[in-house]
Amino acid sequence: MNKKTVRALGLMSGTSADGLTLCFFDISAKKTVCFKNYPYNVKLQNKILNAKKMAAPELSELNFELGRLYAETALKFVKEFNIRKKDIAVIGSHGQTVWHGPRAKVPNTLQIGEASFLAEVFKGIPVVYNFRTADIAAGGSGAPLVPVFDKYLFGGKKAMLLNIGGISNITVCAGKKIYGFDIGPGNSxxxxxxxxxxxxKKTYDKDGKIAASFKPDVKKAEELCRIFIGSKPPVSLERSLLAEDFVNKHFPNLERKDVSTLNYLTALIIAKSVKKFILNKDDVKKLYLCGGGVYNKTLAANLSVLLPGVKIGSTAEIGLHPLAKEAAAFGYLAWLALNGKPGSCPAATGAKRAAVLGCVIKQ
Structure with missing residues (x-):
């Protein structure tokens, strides 16, 4: 990249469906200019989480509802932070994943949040959306897509970058080698x-306080962990398989104390995957956390205990706010797409080739 300043606006709504994060990212300087998360109300969050059960008319309506909301929120964001439209080189919108089925008979994925509304509001600025489908068409799983961004930030260094959203996914930078995969449940x-x-009425355990109030059933967590450990990366997962259905099946008489066991189970799955698929072959001793899970103090504490030889920190240590990273990544991927450059990492998705990701709207 040349020395010319290139800045992209990235939008991300993760599998937890807790809100829309926007990040104005300076690609040339590799740093965040500004970012903000705009929470969804509980009604909208539950609507999104139940979108997989919707009939086509309802799903179509939600697609446009989110598209309008994204455009309105992006406009609010640029006004709030005094961002001039002429300084935005490209906008990248990941959209809201409502179904991800890379292992289905016909591999598929669906992200909604009609991007045409962004293009209408930000006329003259290219908008890139629908990032995952090109990788699936190339034989990949369509996720995780952040490793290429991690390579841009950490290429040549040794570090693990663990994103804990609804699903946990990890990128490994081991010198010139880079790979990544979905691990399993994150906050889900x-x-x-x-x-x-x-x-x-409530959608998450704030700061892990409920989990910290009880002792986890370690034996049950270890038994359930066997369900997840075994699949050889690259792996890409659908959130709904790791949420209400799982909890109802394995905790039919759910109590508050079970939140502690589920928290420990999540940390155990992550720790065992890191040991089995990363530490057994690469000497990487630093783990950076990002995503909403970084604020779950109990989860972070459990990870520290289960990964004693690994130094755990936050991406804030390297100047990238843990809640901004994924939004920044899709701004960067949008810039790659606009320039016809591959944005996927076959070592992370299993694709036959690196693909240019996303559809571009120019008005």
Whole structure:
């Protein structure tokens, strides 16, 4: 990249469906200019989490509802931070994943949030969306897509970058080698339990306080962990398989104390995957956390205990806010797409080739 300043606006709404994060990212300087998360109300969050059960008319309506919301929120964001439209080289919108089925008979994925509304509001600025489909068409799983961004930031260094959203996924930078994969549940298990226990009034265990109030059933967690450990990376997962259905099946008489066990189970799955698929072959001793899970103090504490030889920190240590990273990544991937450059990492998705990701709208 030349020395010319290139800045992209990235939008991300993760599998937890807790809000829309926007990040104005300076690609040339590799740093965040500004970012903000705009939470969804509980009604919209539950609507999104149940989107997989919707009939086509309802899903189509939600697609446009989110598209309008993204455009309105992006406009609010640029005004709030005094961002001039002429300084935005490209906009990248990941959209909201409502289904991800790379292992289905016909591999598929679906992200909604109609991007045409962004293009209408930001006329003259290219908008890139629908990032995952090109990788699936190339034989990949369509996720994770952040490793190429991690390579841009950490190429040549040794580090693990663990994103804990609804699903946990990891990127490994081991010198010139880079790879990554979805691990399993991130916040999804404890989020689902809290949602069930509160009858939809609460959607997550803030700071891991409920989990910290009880001792986990370690034996049960170890038994359930066997369900997840075994699949050889690259792996890409659908959130719904790791949320309410799982909790209802394995905790039919759910109690508050079970949130502690689910928290420990999540940390155990992550730790065992890191040991089996990373530490057994690469000497990487630093783990950076990002995503909403970084604020779950109990989860972070469990990870520290289960990974004693690994130094755990936050991406904030390297100047990238843990909640901004994924939004920044899709701004960067949008810039790659605009320039016809591959944005996927076959070592992370299993694709036959690196693909240019996303569809571009120019008005």
């Amino acid at each position: 298990l404890s989020d689902a339990a809290v949602n069930i226990l509160s009858r939809g």
